Amino acid sequence: MAKITYNNKKGDFYPTLKKKVNAYFEETGKTKTGTWAIYHKAIILYIVAIGCFVMAVFNPLDLANGWRLLSCAILGLTSASIGFNVMHDACHGAYSTKQWVNDAVGLSLNVLGGNAFLWKQKHNIIHHTYTNVDEVDEDIMKSPVIRHCHTQKWVPAHKAQHMYLPLVYALSSFLWIFVMDFQKYFTGKIGTTNAWKMNTKEQLIFWGTKLYYVGVFVVLPISVVGFLPFLAGFFTMHAVMGLALGIVFQLAHVVEDTHFFSGYEDTKIDEEWAVAQVLTTANFARKNKLVNWYVGGLNFQIEHHLFPRISHTNYPAISEIVKAHCEEYGVQYNDAPTMFGAVRSHFKMMRLFGQDKDFVPANAHLHHAH
Template identity: 45%
Template sequence: MKPPKFLIPSTPFFSEMRKRINSHFIEVESKPTGGIRLYLKATIILSFFIGMYVHVVFFTSSYIFISLTECMLLGIATAAIGFNIMHDGAHGSFSKRAWINELAGLSLNVFGANVFMWKSKHNVIHHTFTNIEGVDDDIDAKPFLRLCDNQKKYQIHRFQHFYFWAVYAFLYMYWIFFTDYKKYFTGKVGEISIKKMIVLDHITFWGFKLAHIMLFVALPIYLVGFLPWFIGFMTYALCTGFIMSIVFQLAHTVEDAHFPMVDTATGMLEDEWALHQLKTTSNFATKNKMVSWLSGGLNFQIEHHLFPHISHIHYPAISKIVKQVCEEYDIRYNEYTGVRFAIVSHIVHLKQMGMR
């Protein structure tokens, strides 16, 4: 399958936005990467995760309520590492030093996934061809969910706005135990071929998969037994999966998000790349500092999609510039003021996709 093509920009909209944001970093005398603020944040999150892992595995409480609470907290910490450390690292925005970005990105491998596959799926395909059916793997939840009009509809989709919570919760396990391997053996993300892996990539893939099994399956079973491990791991994995899934879905599968169609005759899309990103993406709860802190700024999804090389710690500042330029060029800026409003919009979207 050939990737679709975008229109050539017809206005200086995006070039003007880039110019103003570059000027912003010059004025505040700051680099667009994370720096010491992000290093401190990463240290706090990693320390919490390690402490929680050690306690729940090696000093397991005899009270099941405490143990399950700790497993849920471990899931929250895992999602926070993915949002704040891995995500910026994989985009090269965690640090100005390439080796630190690589190390931050590798945190994903510790949790059973693979950063090589992630970069192909997320950085290259999702960030370029957002919400395009058959190309963007992030909107492919078939047959469980129907997320856009040009996906096949099944009778079960009439109820997807009720059961989507369970689907999202299982997506983390589906990712690390199935889809990663599917991409590895097929060499594709959906219908798009990924870059050929070198020997080190293969070693890293299998080495970290084995390490994950040892840390999150074999060792806990050895220390606490199969049934306690199973209950604890399911609690942890379901919590991780739901948090990671809902954050990404609230940014792209809501009522205001578009799902552009490719012209089959020309292979062209209807907009230039920057306009495409604005039409397919939405922000939520940007005034909520706790949501912004835990989600790694992914509630500023518009800024992230337009400027993925900029660390999330700068999104609140540059969002003002993005909004201003959008207003000047009369371009819609999709945003929900609170998480609850974004969730309601997501549920309404799912209901609409299940009914029509």
Template identity: 45%
Template sequence: MPTVSKATFNNKNSFFFDALKKKIDHYFSENKIKQSGNLKLYYKAIILVTTLVALYVVLVFFTPQNDYISLALCFLLGINFAAIGFNLMHDGGHGSFSSKPWVNKMMAHSLELMGGSSFMWNLKHNQNHHTFTNIEGMDDDIDIKPFIRVSQDQPKKWYHRFQHIYSSFLYALTYILWVFWLDYRKYFSGKIGEIKIKKMSLKDQIIFWGSKVIYLILFLVIPILKVGLWDTLIGYTLAAMVTGFVISVVFQLAHIVEGAYFPEITEDTPLLKIETEWAIHQLRSTANFATKNKFVSWFIGGLNYQVEHHLFPKVCHIHYPKINKIVQETCKEHNITYLEFPTVFSAYKSHLTHLKQVGRAA
């Protein structure tokens, strides 16, 4: 199968993004608001960190006698992890959580607390995924090979015809794979997808290895010493599966749905030339969902406004509902498709339909 080693956009005439950016800048300057987070976000961060610490302390040091209560708390711990990822780590990683760089750095490093590597994530997410969305070989987020085929340019296996049935079970394993395998694969291969990783400094190396060890001590060694091996393994696996499922689904609903664009890759296109400007490519390969649902928006850190996030990743998610209207209006003016699903359920259904189609296509 051919893969792309370089992709370019037709940014010489970025008429759409120029017009949109002007309006967005005007919105912020007219209302005299910063593009970074505000008090609402800081309160959310305090709530999420406090609940995480409370859940951990209760589960490890004051373990409930009733196993069902413990399991329910582990379930909540998994949800809490995902929420910290969406709200603190993701915005911090994009530099949009606060106007102070050190606060963003601290938030981005919450990923280390969850067993990941912000060094790897930064390359995978900010460079690969945000620039080369849905481009095979360049966007590591669509690489779930060989288990799931998300576009027709990926190799087909016989079992892909059932992928719409088994995918949801696999999603639950993504976080465990991420923490215990994928970061190491990137580290030792020196590559993310087809793209080479920049050299790690000594500080990067210390953070990478140090945080992996601290994570193991915090979430496996101490719990094993306090509550025993099997209880820890069951509780940890449940929490990790909930986190994995939630983060995978949020990603999938934003890019792997019916109508989302995957550029066609042919034998002679190691260099892929995308005909449109970058911003239009983002609009074609990204979808919003459940934007009217306030709880969803709160919990997943505005990632249901994925279109706005991809166009303005440096704007904090707290502002997406407002700028959503400007984006929609500008798309209409320029006759550009804007993908949106009204509910989480409809987006999930569309995701499964897409997987079913691709799993059976030649």
């Protein structure tokens, strides 16, 4: 991996913003980490998920097959929401003041078949430090299947990527659990970064999780409903979960106004880290309470990237402080009013990256383009 550095001496954007946000918590007496505002979400989401699983597999109400497939789709939506609301905050240490609670709740990702240990490095360290730095940020590293930015190699198939993108997203959670985790485990690499070494306990958790997942989500349903009905339900669940995860995470960084940096060789980014976080990130539908509830505050990604250890339940309030601060410092605050607008903007960018190999986004920091 190339050495990427930020110029944190360039200004005082971040220290002054932190003071304002800390003052807000002192004045209101609110807690930065989770409270019942987030605990209740975990309870609701887990009850819905378990309910849908029971309906789909054991069918106690003798539902028709269409309704059981719908249960699988809702299970997919709910699983993604557990990822957004519960696992994400916990893995950042924002769910509770107690680290053991964060560690335990972070294992929600393992309950869904993933691996919290690998995620913490991939997401908390790599993605949150080198956001939209091509060749380092693993979230935009899906080449050659998808071309996420102008510095990535172009192949003719990318001309259709905006059309096959939903299919790739629909497969993403399945590939994450059954392919990408194993790739990271066996190669010891997360993108271009060397992965943290797993001790024996982490290796046991890794294999235990995968065995549990196959047992509960594959073997058990097959033994109850048979192979083909299982296949239909399993892929319905994953298609919905993958689409929800793919779209929500991508709306935060790959849209029209976000910035891109290149990390193909050692690069000094002449911005404070926090300013770069704002520039590479976008909010959407800040006023939409339903979207906000479902995506666990991931529509306030700017606030999340600046304050990942503050629970998402506080983002609506502090976003006004952050937005005003950005205006004061002349830092562009990307804020799509609606989720639909953000989805359209994402697909527009993906079409441009795919159809025109010479297209360079307005806010690209051009270095050593491929």
